[in-house]
Each structure stands twice: as structure tokens, then as C-alpha cells.
Amino acid sequence: MVLAEELHFRKAAERLFISQPPLSRQIKELEGELGVQLFQRSKKSVNLTEAGQFLKEEVAHLFTRLESIKRKVKEIDLGEAGHLQIGYVSSAIQDVLARVLLNLKKDLPGISTSLYELNTIRQTSLLSEGQLDVGIMRAPIKSDQFVIYTLYKENFALLVPKGHPMIHSPKQQLQEVAKEPFIFFAKDYSPEYYNDLMHMCNRAGFTPNIAHEAINMHSIVRLVEKGLGVSIVPFSVSQMYKNLEVDYIELTSTGEKTETVVAYRKDCIKPSVFTFVNLLLKLNKQIME
Amino acid sequence: MVLAEELHFRKAAERLFISQPPLSRQIKELEGELGVQLFQRSKKSVNLTEAGQFLKEEVAHLFTRLESIKRKVKEIDLGEAGHLQIGYVSSAIQDVLARVLLNLKKDLPGISTSLYELNTIRQTSLLSEGQLDVGIMRAPIKSDQFVIYTLYKENFALLVPKGHPMIHSPKQQLQEVAKEPFIFFAKDYSPEYYNDLMHMCNRAGFTPNIAHEAINMHSIVRLVEKGLGVSIVPFSVSQMYKNLEVDYIELTSTGEKTETVVAYRKDCIKPSVFTFVNLLLKLNKQIME
DNA sequence: AATATTTGATACCTTTGAGGTATTAAAAAA
């Protein structure tokens, strides 16, 4: 390349900080290896042959490309580039997640993401298989192969259709809806969560009449809105569905709390995962204050 | 690359025909140079990091690209690829040229061409400057810096409008149109050719009355067709404009001939030029027989 | 549980080949 630019053996050798003879030899060897004459030499001048001209242009492109690859490799290593497979539960407030993604897009455009709405069980298994890089899900997580950070703990809320008599009741205790049909998360789909709710009801002294089961938060709220029953949901869900015809009654007295966490594999070595989780924790902290 | 494929130092070293320790060192040096960890090593397994995975894919592309570049360089060297700047005079039969280009397109798609209709003078100067690789033009060429091959020698023909009385004349000598207006190639545009025609007329005992000058063959034929005069053209032109309302009277008795040649620079080193000229001469010979 | 085997890393030695020096032949400049 340098000789192709200089078209002068001595000057090219100078630029390469070597002496002229080794350069002459290098070029000869290259031509021998390709089986193609690249330079037209005479005592008075050195010129590129057509093949040499072509090779010079192409190799210049290769070098440019190689440099950009090296830059990107460095970015990936620093967690400034990469692709993330992210899972989240439907009940998690998507507010923080959306902010994180906007921030990433603005400051670290090298990081791209794929998002999957998945329940906690599915997320843990996909994380284990390496199909998922990060999961935003609901505690407790039994496995010990994950690094887990709490995003927030919150009370549950009783979810009732708008105009339900209980909102005028003075005590607002869970027992008051013991006789009403309940809408739960499907048991085999999210057993931990199912059990949580069941225990709450039992402690309140009744076994709920489960009229319907659903597999995501949106369906539950819709069913309640249509008057098909009541449900118990994390209180933050009230932020997600403000404009629907439902009411939320925070269950402060039960003492039960639910915890949303972010998790990734202990043996994770994708730098972008750390970038993502750090940003998530930072923005989450800001929102919590 | 080999380690990224094998994910096993010993096996990779084996494939590279070196022992394992130097490979370990090479990888360590590469990682040091990039400042990025590419492999996740443990005693039980070797894996690519995200950065390593990216680098592997990109470098694989670079290698593929490099191979295709080497192939093309070899093709250029063998005259099987390249780009040719070709000049030709408007009076040359384009039949051979068209056949050459079709043959090239079919058998040597790596060779692309740019065609320029130019007079002999312009072609010789562009050839000298290196703006043109090959010229198809009319002899004589004065310069000694070209390799020149004769394509064909031919008689001139008197070009007259269809129905001109001379076609019924028994002798068909040039003198018979001495009084008629002539259409010539512009003198400063193609002086050699102009002089040729002038000498012919002089030898026939008259000085032509030049009513119009034109700068390409097509214009001349059109002007004659419209009855604006007569002209003298190479006989092969009759093959090019068969369907126009003109007649050609071959001037066999004058003894004057015109020669079409192909030329390129003596110091030409573009292999595709030789491919082109050889093909041109071969096809021309076939046509002449 | 004990032993054998396999793995990548380390230390140190060997040798190849990249680079340097001296010089030449030919062309260009003085």
C-alpha cells in the first residue's frame, strides 16, 4: 500500500521505517505469491500495473473496513454496542423500561434490543438456556445461577370495576369481596404469583371463587372492567391502565408485598448486559425518588 | 479464526500445524493489541465472548472478500478482466467491433468497455495521454509510439443520391462528377483524410467544389441522400447504410486505397488490451475470408 | 477416593525469516 502510494521504493521504505532492500524483497515476494506483477519498475520510475491499481483500491477498502471492525469490537467490549434479548412480565411498569430504551437509543445507538413479554417461569428458563440476556420479572426467583437486583417492592391492590360499592366502604378489607368471582393469573402459567394471591385470600379467611384465569395483565384488567369479577394486582398496575373503567384499592393492611426484580446470569460476560442493567437501576432509582 | 471455529487450543494448534503454546501466546497478544478479551477460557472449555463472536464473523467476511480480490487480480493479470477505453472512427465498419464486444460479454464478462466515436487525430492524442487504451482509426498514423495492426484495406467509393445519372454511365470515372458540389470531412477535424480525397480529385484532373463539411460519416451520407452533393467514402461504408436512398460506385481504377487499423501504445501493459486486440484481429480475419 | 488424563498457561530454548549493510548496474542529472 505504501509503495502504491509513493511509487518510489526508497521513499516508501522511509515511511515504513525500514531500509529499501527489504521492501524490494517484500514486493517481489508478494508478486510471487499472487503470481501477478503489481508494479511496473524501471530505473527511472515505478508504476502500478492495472492489477496493482485494482489491488491497491480494494486493499484500501479492506483496511478501512478492518479499522471500523476494530472500533466496533472495542465498543462491544465496553458495553457500548451489542444486541440484547430482554424479557419482562406484563405486570411490570413499562415506564422505566421505555426510558431505558430511549436513553440507549440516544446515547448508545450501537446497542440494539429485542423485547419479549414473558412470565417469570419462562424467563428463568430462557435465561438459563442463554436465549435471554436480561429478565425483568417478579420475585421470588428460586435458582441461584442469577444475579438479581430489586427494582421496587409494592403493596397489592384490589382491582374492581368502576362504581363498585367497596370503594365507599370505610375499612376496605379484602374480606368484603370474599363472595365475588375472582380473576387470577393462570396457575400453571405463573404458579408463584397464583400462590401469593391464594395465600392472601386464605389469610383473610376465605378461598376465592376463581371464575376466570388469564395469562397477562391487560386481559385481567379488561375482564374486571367488563364486570366479570375482581382481581388482586400489584399497585403499580394502576399507573398502566389509568383510562379504563376500573378502580384500585391499595391493600395496605395485609402486609403482603410484591417485588419486581431484574436478573441476569451470574456467568454472563456480555458487557452490554451490564450497561443495560446499570442504566435500568439508575433510572429506576430516579423514578422511585 | 481457527480457534474461534475449534474452540479448543490443542485442536486449533493442530490444524495450524503449530504446537499449542505459541497459539495461546498469539491469542493473548491479539487480545492485548485490541485491548479486548475475545475468548472466555476455563480449564474445561473455551468460548467466544460477544466481541469475539462479532470479530469472527466480520473477519470471515474479510477473508472471503480477500479471496475474491485475489481471484480478480489474477484475472486482470491474465487479461480476463479490466476496463477498456476504446476509440473508433465513424467510418470504420462497426460490424467487427460489435462482434468483439458481444464475444467479450459472453466469454469474458470481467472485461467492461467504454466506447468513444472519435476521429484519428483525437484518438492518437488521447492514446498518448493514456486516456484511451485502444484506437480503431484510419492510416496513416505518424507517431512511432504505437503498435499498429492493419484491419483491412479497401477502395474508395463515390457516394451519390439514389437515381444519380452516373450509375448508368459505362466508365464510372471520378471526372464525371467534377462539376458537382462535394461534401467532405472537415479539414481541421481530419486533415489526413481530407488531403487523401483532395489528391484523388486533383489526380482526376479537377479541384472539387466543397459545398459542405461534416464531422462524421453519418452526416455525410445523410447530406448526400438529401441531394446536397456527392462525396467519396471508404467502400465499406456501403455496408453500414444499406437502407438509405444513396448509391455507391466503387472507384477501382484510381488505385487509391484507405486502410483501417487498430493501435495501442507500445508501452501498454494492460493485459486486457492484448486480449481485446487479439480477439479483434481474429474476428476481423474471419470476416475478411 | 485415588489415579490417570486432558486442558490451557508459563518458562525457557531454538531457529527461521525479516531487516540491515555494503555494493552493483543502470539511468538521469550536473
Place this chain on the structure above:
DNA sequence: TTTTTTAATACCTCAAAGGTATCAAATATT
């Protein structure tokens, strides 16, 4: 004619690529 400049050649030197021996840790085998 002399001097300078250029790329090529011959030969030498030494750095760096590769090899050998070995280690420590993890598996596999007994």
C-alpha cells in the same frame, strides 16, 4: 565526463515466531 539517484543483489544479524518441558487445575476413569 562525472556525480547522483534508483532499484536490485549478496550476505549478515538478530528479533520474534515456534518448539520443548512442565505446571496446575479440572475431568474422566478405575
